[in-house]
Amino acid sequence: MTKRRFGIRAGLGLGLGLGLAAITAAALAAPSAVAQSPQPVAKAGKPISAGGVLSGELNTMKVRGGKSGKRVATYQVTSEPRRLPPPNGLCNLETGPETFQLITTSDAQAAQLRGYVGKEISVKVDEIACAQDAGQMSEAVITKWSVVTKQ
DSSP: OOOTTTTOOTTTHHHHHHHHHHHHHHHHHHHHHHHHSOOOOOOOOEEOOTTOEEEEEEEEEEEEETTTTEEEEEEEEEOSOEEOOTTTTTTTSSSOOOEEEEOOOSHHHHHHHHTTTTSEEEEEEEEEEEOOSTTOOSSEEEEEEEEEEEO
16 A cells, blocks of 8 residues: 655655745745846956056966977966957957966066966066967966066
């Protein structure tokens, strides 16, 4: 003979049913409340151009690069959204890029950045552009730069 209350413990059946009904009602009511609240409009970031200073946290990523396929350290600064000078503008983003890849041209530059990984850093930007190549992991690329300060 099969029990009708399979899976429900004695004394918990009524409370469980009311609890699920309350959770379901709250879940269905929540989206309508969110849909009625106005969404804040994202503003474009502050402009940055050659000679400007970019500050943010320095991160590193290991990517395969070059013809040999060796793993290469790639450095990235995460900052507030910034607008680039024309013709790049916002890099096809609503507020402008927030992640900036630092291109190292020598082992000395890479060694200089290694000590700042995970920390706040400020760099003077000499050349900047939107990321366009498939291997670029950031929204914008800084090709010429110099470290200004560390915090």
